[in-house]
Amino acid sequence: MKHKYSVSSKDVAREAGVSQATVSYILNNARNVKIKPETRQAVLDAIKKLNYYPNQIARGMKLRKSMSVGVVTDRSVTNFYFMKVLEGMKDGFQEDNYSITLLFDKHEKIEDAEFIKYYNSNRIDGVIFVFASISDDEIEHMNSTGLPYVVVDTHPSGRNVHEICTDHLAHIQDVIGYFKSRDIKNIAYAGPMPKCRNDRRLEAFINAMVYHGFEPKDNLIIRSTADDKELPEAFKKLFENKNFKPGAIIAGSPKFGMLTVKSCLAFGMKIPGDVSIVAVGSSNIFDLVYPPLSSIDLPLYDMGLKAAQVLLNLIKGGDKGGGNGSGKAGEETMTILLPSELTLRESS
Amino acid sequence: MKHKYSVSSKDVAREAGVSQATVSYILNNARNVKIKPETRQAVLDAIKKLNYYPNQIARGMKLRKSMSVGVVTDRSVTNFYFMKVLEGMKDGFQEDNYSITLLFDKHEKIEDAEFIKYYNSNRIDGVIFVFASISDDEIEHMNSTGLPYVVVDTHPSGRNVHEICTDHLAHIQDVIGYFKSRDIKNIAYAGPMPKCRNDRRLEAFINAMVYHGFEPKDNLIIRSTADDKELPEAFKKLFENKNFKPGAIIAGSPKFGMLTVKSCLAFGMKIPGDVSIVAVGSSNIFDLVYPPLSSIDLPLYDMGLKAAQVLLNLIKGGDKGGGNGSGKAGEETMTILLPSELTLRESS
């Protein structure tokens, strides 16, 4: 069956004995337009009676807006984080009645990217990148298209984009201080190879070690793929070095947190008896493992919420000509840093 | 800045020296319409030259379609499964150029549900429910609206809906057979309280036990919330019963799989030495824990893909009047059962 025979604002207008314009005014709370209470009531009644819902497609057509934003994510990184960020975004868009269109990121050339096509086709009004690594080239291209976009990521990239990030790296220092206060020696780091650019996590670790008067030793640092071969080998080396048995390990990501726990248990170590572990990042499974894994938790929900708000401003602002004289969107970009927090569970 | 000044099919037509209609014919590969090769080429060139992209909103307006489907999921259940299913769906929709609108399910009355509103507003043409528990009432309501929808869930509900499910419960029998072949005694079950209706997993477990000549004992069955109080208590009772020390445990969900491993380790048991564990369901984290957790894996990607295909058929079919004389969509519903498979890792 076709879509049930749509009632249009025309039908409502007829039913209420007014014009379509009036219906529109009422629906959109048009300012500069005063409606007599009884007229309004009549229209509202008609809407109810006819079970009328404004056709968003038609509205979008007129407004030259899709009332939808694309959320771009990488197929791999996402699982741990994605849903929570989405929830925040959803709530952030709720009021403005924007919908969320899911997009995956797997393009060769930027011109072929799904989000570019969707934007060109008027299917989305803007984009949020959630933990999707984007290159400088892509940024440049996007800035030239006028596509409003916001990046959600762990740490600020320092690039000319609107970013929602978190200060979680600062907590690495707290963690090391905490270990120090418990007189733990040989604090190690285990994390992934950075996707691009420099490894901020490792940097933060090293700086924090130095800050606390420790000398960061190379053989206490693991950087590896999550590979089934490479990583166990690395842990083996770490644990077999009798001179520097690690008393604590900071894992650079949730995944590495899990893998670190796994490796320690596999080597018969007691956690936290022999070694304490803290992971950088959030996950809903840290409570499901033995022992529950301490972590530096990202404010995922808030990041999504904030991203939505910032993007909405870009979309609206851009539409009205924006605050800054020129037509260029994102003239002055902003980096928003949301607070993360340390959650100590049993592993530390 | 406003959306960069859109080129429309009108512009393309002018540039190519043809009419808008011709552009449309070419773009949509309209059958019943033959286009001279040189005309076609001229239009194609103009499209390229002007960098034209058809406005999907306008197209949707004309076609009375949104070219988007809603994906509804429950905020909680999702994390373990959702992304993989989405990937499949995305690929399933690719060809028909349908986009995916993310919707959350948290309504009081069905009339207030987001997916109903979105459908009424012409923002989506159909819905896929992914592991979202829906009640009989809701089903009834939806069937009466004509909204095309498909349900993705683990096991068939036996209701009058299009469902994509899997045969994973059948594998419980295999798992028990496997345990039996290794002469393991006292096979236990630990799973969640069923959200609604009867507990198919437990049923399957009991039937499989009986099939293999075991007598399912009540004190070898845990059904609990994932609560921090209730569940440990239950496991304590399980492990302290000296007469029926479980040699293996089948966990009813990924979460319970994780929690079972955690509990066993917490009680100092060796896995799989003292107890073997297999979880029902998929997760990308089973490889990240110690010991890697065996599981009955759902064909998540395929479920998403298939769901997309079925829904597309409903949308298209329904639009053209469908195969069955009446206007009612979903006259004959179908249940599609996709094969799951047992993945043995180290925990069993």
Place this chain on the structure above:
DNA sequence: GTGAAAGCGCTAACAC
């Protein structure tokens, strides 16, 4: 083979 024209349902400038 191709074009002219109507119209999808909405909004907003302008008229009264």
Place this chain on the structure above:
DNA sequence: GTGTTAGCGCTTTCAC
């Protein structure tokens, strides 16, 4: 305060 009207960009019937 409310109505008239002109499109937004597309598809498609019908005419040639």
